Amino acid sequence: MSGGHGHGDSQVNSGPKGSDTHKHKDKHKDKDHRHKDHKKDKEREKFKHSNSEHKEHSEKKHRDKEKLKHSDGSSDKHREKHKEKDREKRREEKIKSSHDKPKKEKENGYVRAISPAAIKSEPEEDNGFYPSPQHKSSKREYDDEAFEYKPKKVKSEHDKKAQKRKHEYEDDEEDEDIKPKKKTKDKKVTEGKKGKKEEEEKWKWWEEERYTDGSKWRFLEHKGPVFAPPYEPLPDKVKFYYDGKPMKLSAPAEEVATFFAKMLDHEYTTKEIFRKNFFKDWRKEMTSEEKSKITDLNKCNFSEINEYFKAQSEARKQMSKEEKQKIKEENERLLQEYGFCVMDNHKERIGNFRIEPPGLFRGRGDHPKMGMLKRRIRPEDIIINCSKDSKHPKPPPGTKWKEVRHDNKVTWLASWTENIQGSIKYIMLNPSSRIKGEKDWQKYETARRLKKCVDRIRAQYREDWKSKEMKIRQRAVALYFIDKLALRAGNEKEEGETADTVGCCSLRVEHVKLYPKMDDQEYVVEFDFLGKDSIRYYNKIPVEKRVFKNLQLFLENKQPEDDLFDRLNTSILNKHLQELMDGLTAKVFRTYNASITLQQQLKELTCPDDSIPAKILSYNRANRAVAILCNHQRAPPKTFEKSMQNLQSKIDEKQNQLSAARKQLKAAKADHKASHDDKSKKAVEVKRKAVQRIEEQLMKLQVQATDREENKQIALGTSKLNYLDPRISVAWCKKWGIPIEKIYNKTQREKFAWAIDMAEKDYEF
């Protein structure tokens, strides 16, 4: 079913955005840049190579097949049944939906398809498969083994490092104490108009021991969350009309109506599911009178309300500076009061101290629950977590918390249950906090441990492709994809509760197509599915013959909506991984492959003689390779074309300037030749300088243009923030004398303070 469409045609992407059509662009996009490099070819070579290598085994396969199908015993019966149910459902739905609409039709026109694997490059040494990381990780390891107590020896080493760093960062004083203090860094920001910003002097939590008992903190005190402001009824002059007649709504009904009214410009208010869900939930808020009157959403006219809110936001923009300032100050006050907590003697920033306001739920992609009312959260819904001996947060006057508990095995400060999916939401600390940072660091250390044994693991799964047991083969092929393509694990999801998206283990038959031959390649697998956030993953890759044959086997006698890996799920996979390496799970591969790719691309792309902007372009390209690998996409910015044009005209202008300057230089030279005097010689120098300067500026602009163009629909942020060991970037900056600010903005520097502090220029992931 999914097969029919060419890749530009029919997929959804999630954005609740206006619809424009970019469909075709993507296609071209695929082809041109990002394949400039020869990686792909190398890769192809490799595959050819390994394919032939294993040719001789292929016949035996057939014999094995029969055995295979039954060899994994009966224990899956249950799951089988369950899965079967799902499939059945899907089949039905499909039949239904295939009439009304091409499934997964684009909501806003553009299709997000690029070829993630295209850039993924692997070092050349062909030791059978992947390169072996032979390097020994240097110096102190974060030791990742379950919160082991680290004696102070760590410290001395840090001291040394700290010395070196001193002139660069001049914040050195090690041991923190309890109170907030003045900040020393980031002068530019602090010294400006309001140089009084108070902040805790950098506390180097990474130089301290961690808890070994599984507890996350000893002391925790905070002021509780900030609630959404209460509903303010509309002024009487702003009217809602039903069937053409004005109608005053009760406050609760009106509030929900405003949620809808505010979204009128969004495409999704036109979607049937959205409207249906909204109307159903809206009616629940109505008085019985309203309920009996308002029976048809199509007869509702919210436009006056919509206008009103537009005017409001316009008015907000037009506010005087003083008024704006006042609001800003108020926000700042709120932040100071509620935005921090004290955890184990340190004041730490809270990530999200505001409770999510009520509104209409908009899931991403084709979400069955879109439009449902997300209800207002009250103190009675909130569970507070803090230490017993702390000053407990006070609920707003006249209210109570649902519960106050003192659980130091978790990191959250408050939680509530959300009404759409029934899941729990949390208030937690900012990424710059110790508790997040430690975890982050640990994550990269796990990935580095994987580096040490990845060869073994790869050898293992390659071996498992031949296993007699179906389950093991499936596991091995899935793992291969996770490793090679950086796919997500792919948990099963409850049908009808969320958008239909998949990851590796939950891939269905309809998501892959096999091509024994394609152009000049053999054994090509085409992936086409919606992943997390309903972002489309589209990729064609040649695989080894054995993988291909296995896939054919897995596909036998199955319907499009059946699971590709019917004997596999994430828990089986992760259990296996756990046995291969302590702490290994599917997502570690993503982290590992992302980080190793960055490191390796940086090595490859950075030219020592390049200017700083050119080096940064290289960095961005390396970053981009990772983003492509991980399929981190974004909608092309609305103003992309225009901004591109602007940039181009700037370039043109520069070019003109340059030729003018060159002419002048020439003239000056001629002049000098003629006169040979000092003055004309000087003039030549001046002109030469001018030319040079303009050349540089031009270069910079061109670099910028390239960078932007290449980045059109690729989002670098996600990988930078979540997948790339920051120490790689820090080391790169140090090695090439690039100011860290060029790579990480303020927030990022805060999050990665640990890495900035500890990584030296020779750091190896």
Next chain:
DNA sequence: CGCCGAACTTAGCAAACCTAAC
């Protein structure tokens, strides 16, 4: 096991903010 809830990480979008160009 299989299932489920809890906890925590990862994700893209859009509002807010900032800054450089008029």
Next chain:
DNA sequence: GTTAGGTTTGCTAAGTTCGGCG
């Protein structure tokens, strides 16, 4: 001082993993 345009931040949805229970 405005505005245009880029960048940052906030928001919150959507994943993964883990552990406990029957």
